[in-house]
Amino acid sequence: MxxxxxxxxxxxxxxxxxxxxxxxxxxxxxxxxxxxxxxxxxxxxxxxxxxxxxxxxxxxxxxxxxxxxxxxxxxxxxxxxxxxxxxxxxxxxxxxxxxxxxxxxxxxxxxxxxxxxxxxxxxxxxxxxxDLLEESEQMINILDVIIADAIEKSEHAQNFGKYTDMLAEAYNYGGQDSVDDAMIEIEIMSERANPIKRKILELTKKFPHWGTQFYFAKPDEYGNLSASFNLNIDIETIEGEMFTKRLLSVNVSIRQAGVSTNDPLFLLNTIGEYCLAMKAKKALGFDWKNWSEAREKAEWVRY
Structure with missing residues (x-):
């Protein structure tokens, strides 16, 4: 038995x-x-x-x-x-x-x-x-992000009729510009159902500054997706080139697992932003003084 x-x-x-x-x-x-x-x-x-x-x-x-x-x-x-x-x-x-x-x-x-x-x-x-991701301070794994995404998609599907009515009303009120605004509002409403995206928002709203920049690397020989997620502050043009101060950076790599074809890209973005937010919380906290000191010490890098 x-x-x-x-x-x-x-x-x-x-x-x-x-x-x-x-x-x-x-x-x-x-x-x-x-x-x-x-x-x-x-x-x-x-x-x-x-x-x-x-x-x-x-x-x-x-x-x-x-x-x-x-x-x-x-x-x-x-x-x-x-x-x-x-x-x-x-x-x-x-x-x-x-x-x-x-x-x-x-x-x-x-x-x-x-x-x-x-x-x-x-x-x-x-x-x-x-396995829990070290970059997330051992808080989440990739499957967690897949599950959170499933919750978000389910919420969107359940409210599809409501969202369709919102878009129709927006078009009647102000044409395509109003539709574009309504689509952003719908996206925000759907993302609120995603527990991990909600956690990212809760953290980043407490930071004195939040601005991310990421670069997608080509898939490796095994098809894994990798990206560098950077927390930048300030932008200046020096001798015709744009430079920024980089406070923090985190690298993330995942296999292309997901429910649909486009999922891995969106999952990677959520994972990267979550990991960067957790790193910022640990390294800088929420005190503006810590962020100011890090800003002064940061070197200029190409944007």
């Missing part, structure tokens, strides 16, 4: 993280059968092949993250500790193959495709997405 419902210590550790860090916002259900997420009848009526249907009726999802109020599924999470794989846009990526489970990749792809067919966001992650 198995002593644990989890397949590995890594999976068990992830569950504890989800239950503690996200308990205020979400319910997390481990080892949940797809029929509980999609519905048995819906699976049987789908256009999937018989083999895929049978697999979905006998397997389970590692974790299903649900709205804490109505238990609507927000995100399906598969932890791939064995193969170290990840997913993006319903496609599974791994460089490992295992003789004991030659159909592992097909199983992952079937789960991801089923989630896409039933409009349930899903992602495959491994240790790289679940």
């Amino acid at each position: 198995r002593k644990s419902i989890f397949d590995s210590k890594g999976e068990e550790k992830l569950f504890k993280r989800l239950k503690t860090y996200w308990s205020k916002y979400l319910d997390v259900f481990p080892q949940l059968p797809p029929r509980n997420v999609f519905g048995y009848d819906e699976i049987m009526k789908s256009d999937m092949k018989t083999g895929a249907k049978n697999f979905l009726l006998t397997t389970s999802f590692d974790f299903v993250v649900c709205d804490i109020n109505n238990h609507t599924p927000l995100l399906v999470i598969e932890f791939d500790g064995v193969s170290g794989g990840f997913s993006r846009d319903a496609e599974y990526f791994t460089q490992k193959t295992f003789r004991y489970d030659p159909y592992r990749k097909l199983k992952m792809k079937t789960k991801l495709q089923a989630c896409r067919d039933f409009n349930i966001p899903a992602v495959v992650v491994s240790y790289q997405e679940c």
Whole structure:
């Protein structure tokens, strides 16, 4: 008899993280059968092949993250500790193959495709997405940012009708300029539902100054995305070139994991800004005196 419902210590550790860090916002259900997420009848009526249907009726999802109020599924999470794989846009990526489970990749792809067919966001992650980031002062990991993004997208979807009405009213009132303003307002409203972006805003509003600048590096040979996030202050033109004072800098690198194709870029931006804010809090705090001293000591660098 198995002593644990989890397949590995890594999976068990992830569950504890989800239950503690996200308990205020979400319910997390481990080892949940797809029929509980999609519905048995819906699976049987789908256009999937018989083999895929049978697999979905006998397997389970590692974790299903649900709205804490109505238990609507927000995100399906598969932890791939064995193969170290990840997913993006319903496609599974791994460089490992295992003789004991030659159909592992097909199983992952079937789960991801089923989630896409039933409009349930899903992602495959491994240790790289679940280990706490040193740059964040050990506060968040990449999966946390993926979950926060899922909450934000769900909030936007739930209020889609309301936002559509806002845009229509804005256009009738002032044309395209008013629509542009309304779109910014809608974006801000949606981001307020994102706990990590909300934390960034809470921190940066307390700082005497906040201005970030980042540069995307080309993906490396493994497809990882990297960027340098810099806290700059002051801008001057010296001999025809623009210079700035750089108070702090943090480098972030992530695999291109996410629910959709564009997710990694947005996730990287959120992670970088969070890490930079945490570094500023630790190094400078909220006292204007500390920031002024750092400003005086900082050297001019090309903008």
